[in-house]
Every structure is written in structure tokens, then in C-alpha cells.
Amino acid sequence: MSEGTVKKFMFVNRKAPYGSVYALESLEVVLITAAFDQDVSLAFLDDGVYQLVKGQDTKAVGMKNFSPTYRALEGYDIEKLYVERESLEARGLTEEQLLVDVQVLSQADMASLMAEQDVVLSF
Amino acid sequence: MLHIVNKSPTERNALASCLAHAKAGHALLLIEDAVYVATAGGKAALAAAPAGLAVYVLSPDLQARGLGGKAAEGIKEVDYKGFVELVAAQPRVQSWL
Amino acid sequence: MKIAVLVNEGPYQHQSADTAWNFCKAAIEAGHEIQRVFFYHDGVNNATKLTEPPQDDRHIVNRWASLNKEHGVDLVVCVAAAMRRGIVEANLAEGFRISGLGQLVESGIQADRVVTFGD
Structure with missing residues (x-):
């Protein structure tokens, strides 16, 4: 089998958090993938960029605030977080409003990056 | 890359x-x-599609929606077998969920 | 070719479980191997044996089970997603097994393709 195989996994996040469970459960897969020593990247585009906005406070909705996990990813050697510039701009967001260090890419560069992956998972 | 889209663009x-x-x-x-x-x-x-993008439609889903045989010119109909062939022919698959 | 399938939605509510099953069936008929079907998010609801659709409707859970019975397809339900939604060994349908998310990652590593069905 593929012991020692390293594939490029990309997790594509296009949905906002809390309104549905996809963002949270996607993050759970990301953390597990890190344990398999794969080449992991996370892409945030469309409403997925809302997952990274600073200041999330879920106390009043009674849900788990999972946004600190994005900052903990570095500890799992997951350092490739890509955010699409056009998606930020379309939502009036800037990089300074994000809660973690990311690489902001143009849509064209994001497209090229997606095309280089071995496994693309979007939830 | 095989891109799969399953939602209407008006939704x-x-x-x-x-x-x-x-x-x-x-x-x-x-x-x-x-x-x-x-x-x-x-x-x-589909006006914004890049040149050289081949577009297919799943015919069982067309038929279920009263659109059997109504695929527009330039769009190829495939059944589930054809869906599998597309997956095999392209090096990877991305579902736009 | 080894193809892995990820199902992210429950049965009946969305078409994804139907499309995924039709895809798996066609892939097997074409001589491919369905390396695994992994059920995640609400997809875990495809695995409850308490499902009882009306007689004139398809039985989505049994259809999956038949892929396991007739073709040995590995049907894996994510344990964390399942526990959140009340799917446990006691109500797990025949042919399915509960395991960790690592099984999905392993599919990504071992299979030639991963095809995701969701909403």
C-alpha cells in the first residue's frame, strides 16, 4: 500500500461558519489529516473567508467557538492557509480582519493551486 | 480536473x-x-466558462426534471456510466459544494 | 481503478445519497473498485437500521447494504459525526461499520480518485 506516500490534500472552504456544521467538521478532518503526514493546504474562498474573521463570540448562541483552532493549526504543522483576494474584496474584508496569518492569493493563483492537488475535499 | 456542480446558479x-x-x-x-x-x-x-472546458450533463437528472433530450448544443449528455468514465479520465475530481 | 466516495448528506433530504449510490453501482459495473464509501456530516444518517421508507419508495439504507453484501464495498461511518447524531452500534444497519476520520484520509491516500457527494 501507500505507506510513506505523501499526497497533496486541499480542503476547500466555501461556507460561512455556524449557519451549518460544514466549517467545523471540515476542520476536524484537517486535524486528522495532519497526523498522516500529508501535504495539507486549506483554501478559503467565497463565504468560506467568513470562517477566519476576528472577534467571533458564540456565547449568546450557545454554540462552540471553533475559530481559535485556526490559530492552533501551526502546531500541527499546517501552515498553508490560502485566502482568495477577490472573495475578501467582494465582502468588504481585509487581511487585517482575519484571526490568523494567511497567504492572500488572486483567483487565478488559487485556480492554479487547486489544479496542482492530488485530493480536493470540499464540504 | 473534473469539476462537479449540483446546484442551480440562481440558488x-x-x-x-x-x-x-x-x-x-x-x-x-x-x-x-x-x-x-x-x-x-x-x-x-456558462458564458464565463474558460475556453477549452468540456461541459457534460447527467442525463438521468435531466430526464427526472422533464428535460430529457433538451440538452443545449455543445453540452454532452452522459449517464452514470459516462460519469464514471469522466472520473477515470480526469486526474482528480472537485465537487463544488 | 480504485475510487473512494465521500457522502456528506443524509438520505431522502438531498439527492446526494442517491447520486452517490448510482455512481458506485456504475463504477462497479465498469470494473472499477469502490475502495470505500465514507459517510460524514449528516451522511451518517444513511446507516441507521431504523429507516423505514414507504413501500413505494426506494430503501436507501438497504441499497447501500447491498453494495457491501454483493460487492464487499467497505461502508464506513465517521464515529464523531455519528455520535453527534445518535448513530451508534445499537442502531447501525448491517453492512456498515463505525470508524474514525482516519479512514477518510486513508482513502485519499490509497484511492486513485475521491469523489464527494453533498449538498
Whole structure:
């Protein structure tokens, strides 16, 4: 089998958090993938960029605030977080409003990056 | 890359986002509620498709929605067997959920 | 070719479980191997044996089970997603097994393709 195989996994996040469970459960897969020593990247585009906005406070909705996990990813050697510039701009967001260090890419560069992956998972 | 879209472009932006990231040599398969795009009335949503993107539609989903045989020109109909062939022919698959 | 399938939605509510099953069937008929079907998010609801659709409707849970019985397809339900939604060994349908998310990652590593069905 593929012991020692390293594939490029990309997790594509296009949905906002809390309104549905996809963002949270996607993050759970990301953390597990890190344990398999794969080449992991996370892409945030469309409403997925809302997952990274600073200041999330879920106390009043009674849900788990999972946004600190994005900052903990570095500890799992997951350092490739890509955010699409056009998606930020379309939502009036800037990089300074994000809660973690990311690489902001143009849509064209994001497209090229997606095309280089071995496994693309979007939830 | 095989791109799969399953929602109508008047409900979600999945198709628009897919077209913005697809490249020449890739394929796009329209399934479920995205098959409306494959008709003469819905085809305008494909205007932003990059040159060299092959567009397919899942015929069982067209038929279920009363659109059997109504795929617009330039869009190839495939059944589930053809869906499998597209998956095998392209090096990877991305579902635009 | 080894193809892995990820199902992210429950049965009946969305078409994804139907499309995924039709895809798996066609892939097997074409001589491919369905390396695994992994059920995640609400997809875990495809695995409850308490499902009882009306007689004139398809039985989505049994259809999956038949892929396991007739073709030995590995049907894996994510344990964390399942526990959140009340799917446990006691109500797990025949043919399915409960395991960790690592099984999905392993599919990504071992299979030639991963095809995701969701909403």
C-alpha cells in the first residue's frame, strides 16, 4: 500500500461558519489529516473567508467557538492557509480582519493551486 | 480536473465559482439541480466558462426534471456510466459544494 | 481503478445519497473498485437500521447494504459525526461499520480518485 506516500490534500472552504456544521467538521478532518503526514493546504474562498474573521463570540448562541483552532493549526504543522483576494474584496474584508496569518492569493493563483492537488475535499 | 456542480446558479454561486477556477483541459459535469444550466434557457450561466472546458450533463437528472433530450448544443449528455468514465479520465475530481 | 466516495448528506433530504449510490453501482459495473464509501456530516444518517421508507419508495439504507453484501464495498461511518447524531452500534444497519476520520484520509491516500457527494 501507500505507506510513506505523501499526497497533496486541499480542503476547500466555501461556507460561512455556524449557519451549518460544514466549517467545523471540515476542520476536524484537517486535524486528522495532519497526523498522516500529508501535504495539507486549506483554501478559503467565497463565504468560506467568513470562517477566519476576528472577534467571533458564540456565547449568546450557545454554540462552540471553533475559530481559535485556526490559530492552533501551526502546531500541527499546517501552515498553508490560502485566502482568495477577490472573495475578501467582494465582502468588504481585509487581511487585517482575519484571526490568523494567511497567504492572500488572486483567483487565478488559487485556480492554479487547486489544479496542482492530488485530493480536493470540499464540504 | 473534473469539476462537479449540483446546484442551480440562481440558488447558489457554486457554478460561478467553479467557472472562475476551471482551466482549459478540465471537464465540468452538471448534476442534480445544476442540470437546468444545460438547457437553452439556462445556458447563459456558462458564458464565463474558460475556453477549452468540456461541459457534460447527467442525463438521468435531466430526464427526472422533464428535460430529457433538451440538452443545449455543445453540452454532452452522459449517464452514470459516462460519469464514471469522466472520473477515470480526469486526474482528480472537485465537487463544488 | 480504485475510487473512494465521500457522502456528506443524509438520505431522502438531498439527492446526494442517491447520486452517490448510482455512481458506485456504475463504477462497479465498469470494473472499477469502490475502495470505500465514507459517510460524514449528516451522511451518517444513511446507516441507521431504523429507516423505514414507504413501500413505494426506494430503501436507501438497504441499497447501500447491498453494495457491501454483493460487492464487499467497505461502508464506513465517521464515529464523531455519528455520535453527534445518535448513530451508534445499537442502531447501525448491517453492512456498515463505525470508524474514525482516519479512514477518510486513508482513502485519499490509497484511492486513485475521491469523489464527494453533498449538498
